[in-house]
Amino acid sequence: MSDDETFAAAYREHYWAVSRYVARRLDGRTDDVEEVVADVFTVAWRRRADLPAAPLPWLYGVAHNCLANAVRGQGRRRRLVRRLGNDDAAHGRHIEAGPDTDAPGAWVHDALARLSPADQEVLRLTAWEELGVDEVAVVLGCGRRAAAMRLHRARRRLRAEIDRMRPTIPAKEYGRG
Amino acid sequence: MADELDLLRNANPVPTDGPHYGDGPLDGRAEQHLARLMRGGTPRRGRGRMWALAAAVVVALVSALMLSGRTTAPAVAAPRPLVVRADTTPVTLDTLAARAQARADGSPALRKGTHVQSWSLGMSDDEPPVTLPEERLVRWHADDSHTEVVVATDPRHPGRPVLTGEGEVVDDGHVLSRRTYPPSWSDAPPQSPPPRDPGRLRAYLSEAAYSRTDLSTGELLDAVAVLLDTWTLGDRESAALARLLADAGDLRPAGEVTDRLGRRGLAYVHDRNGTREMLIMDPATGAVLGLETTFTRAQPEYGVKAGDVMAYRAWMR
Numbered sequence: 033m034s035d036d037e038t039f040a041a042a043y044r045e046h047y048w049a050v051s052r053y054v055a056r057r058l059d060g061r062t063d064d065v066e067e068v069v070a071d072v073f074t075v076a077w078r079r080r081a082d083l084p085a086a087p088l089p090w091l092y093g094v095a096h097n098c099l100a101n102a103v104r105g106q107g108r109r110r111r112l113v114r115r116l117g118n119d120d121a122a123h124g125r126h127i128e129a130g131p132d133t134d135a136p137g138a139w140v141h142d143a144l145a146r147l148s149p150a151d152q153e154v155l156r157l158t159a160w161e162e163l164g165v166d167e168v169a170v171v172l173g174c175g176r177r178a179a180a181m182r183l184h185r186a187r188r189r190l191r192a193e194i195d196r197m198r199p200t201i202p203a204k205e206y207g208r209g
Numbered sequence: 210m211a212d213e214l215d216l217l218r219n220a221n222p223v224p225t226d227g228p229h230y231g232d233g234p235l236d237g238r239a240e241q242h243l244a245r246l247m248r249g250g251t252p253r254r255g256r257g258r259m260w261a262l263a264a265a266v267v268v269a270l271v272s273a274l275m276l277s278g279r280t281t282a283p284a285v286a287a288p289r290p291l292v293v294r295a296d297t298t299p300v301t302l303d304t305l306a307a308r309a310q311a312r313a314d315g316s317p318a319l320r321k322g323t324h325v326q327s328w329s330l331g332m333s334d335d336e337p338p339v340t341l342p343e344e345r346l347v348r349w350h351a352d353d354s355h356t357e358v359v360v361a362t363d364p365r366h367p368g369r370p371v372l373t374g375e376g377e378v379v380d381d382g383h384v385l386s387r388r389t390y391p392p393s394w395s396d397a398p399p400q401s402p403p404p405r406d407p408g409r410l411r412a413y414l415s416e417a418a419y420s421r422t423d424l425s426t427g428e429l430l431d432a433v434a435v436l437l438d439t440w441t442l443g444d445r446e447s448a449a450l451a452r453l454l455a456d457a458g459d460l461r462p463a464g465e466v467t468d469r470l471g472r473r474g475l476a477y478v479h480d481r482n483g484t485r486e487m488l489i490m491d492p493a494t495g496a497v498l499g500l501e502t503t504f505t506r507a508q509p510e511y512g513v514k515a516g517d518v519m520a521y522r523a524w525m526r
Contacts, residue, residue, distance in 0.1 A: 036247060039246075040243060040247060043235075043239075043246075044235060047235055047239050048230050048231065048232045048233065049225075049232070051230040052223045052225065052230045055223045055229065055230055056221070056223045059222075065230075066238065070242055073243075073246065074246065077246045137219060137220030137221075137222070138220075140216050140219075140220035141220055141222075144217065144220075155214070155217060156217075158214060159217035159218045159221065160217070160218070160221045160223075187213055187214065190213045190217070191212075191213045194213055194216065
């Protein structure tokens with residue numbers, strides 16, 4: 033297969049996984065998700081000659097960088113959107129928050145939010161993207177041993193945060209899993 | 210007791226089997242994005258960012274061309290907005306929809322593929338933002354493959370050089386790309402055939418626009434453009450579309466126009482915040498001929514004046 037064909041196959045296979053990755057980190061603003069995913073694949077297209085045989089972790093790595101850019105660009109975009117008055121949020125077209133804010137998962141998110149961004153990312157990649165250590169290493173651009181160490185430490189810190197929050201959490205929720 | 214990773218797994222805000230972003234075939238927008246990448250174009254970015262920033266660069270580009278003293282100016286400058294002859298007796302969309310319904314006899318028929326002349330302020334963050342006057346013809350074949358030909362042309366200046374999406378000046382009629390795509394099939398709007406019933410067509414357009422709520426009129430017009438960039442409607446589908454647009458209630462008749470392809474049409478306008486959409490429809494059949502978006506407010510820092518054209522599309526058979 034040519035690079036173009038390989039890229040097209042990876043796009044079709046992984047478009048939704050990349051969308052989920054981005055949505056998990058953008059609190060689900062639909063239009064922002066789509067825009068960042070478009071950026072991810074645009075960057076991936078330019079670098080298609082580098083696309084590895086197992087492209088998904090590599091695509092997550094690209095997405096990680098695109099998200100950082102998107103967050104930096106949000107201030108400018110917000111100003112512009114306000115000016116044009118076209119914010120989709122005004123049309124109610126963003127993902128509903130649903131009961132999530134009060135859901136059992138909310139306090140886990142609180143515990144996660146107390147960790148450093150690097151700890152959060154290695155934990156999310158493991159728990160939400162369900163990546164193994166080798167794949168986490170590809171996303172983070174580090175060696176396998178370093179990835180394993182980062183995960184080990186991040187798990188320990190998350191555990192500590194959970195334990196710190198435990199007195200405020202109903203026992204039946206805490207034990208859910 | 211659950212370990213910390215299990216707790217985190219259960220708190221996944223976008224699970225694989227959740228209601229959003231589940232695995233499956235690509236939707237229309239993702240397909241379009243892929244197609245654009247594969248033909249080497251730069252995908253459109255977020256609407257607000259793209260248009261506002263593009264406007265500034267278009268102004269700079271036009272200035273640069275003027276200063277360079279080029280004698281055969283390429284057809285690059287932003288087009289002037291269409292002139293509406295407001296003195297004509299207004300035809301309400303309701304009347305036009307009834308006319309379209311009465312005439313519809315199955316000819317012409319629905320056809321997959323599109324033929325569209327378009328221009329828009331274009332922008333990417335890392336490539337030269339340029340205007341894109343082009344004509345696009347998409348034809349589907351019996352084996353579900355399709356061919357797309359994109360030609361640089363500006364109907365206002367036949368024979369004049371045209372600026373391409375890559376920032377180069379080429380001859381009018383220059384083929385920018387010609388690609389044949391392998392067989393593909395999708396049963397999701399806008400790839401699935403549009404229904405002929407206005408209610409079902411509305412649901413179809415909502416799905417094409419990824420909306421789970423009723424579309425506003427502005428969003429509806431966006432979805433109509435997506436539809437017509439994929440399908441060439443038959444008279445029955447056009448009649449359903451005219452009825453649906455009439456029922457939207459806030460497209461007001463503005464008068465008659467002659468569009469950029471020299472066709473007579475009826476104009477219906479809808480103001481969004483900061484922009485005006487003008488839908489141009491065939492006075493006899495109610496078919497949508499085109500859509501023009503203009504700025505209604507000046508954005509001096511971006512070099513945009515009220516009345517400037519942001520984009521237009523003109524669909525042909």
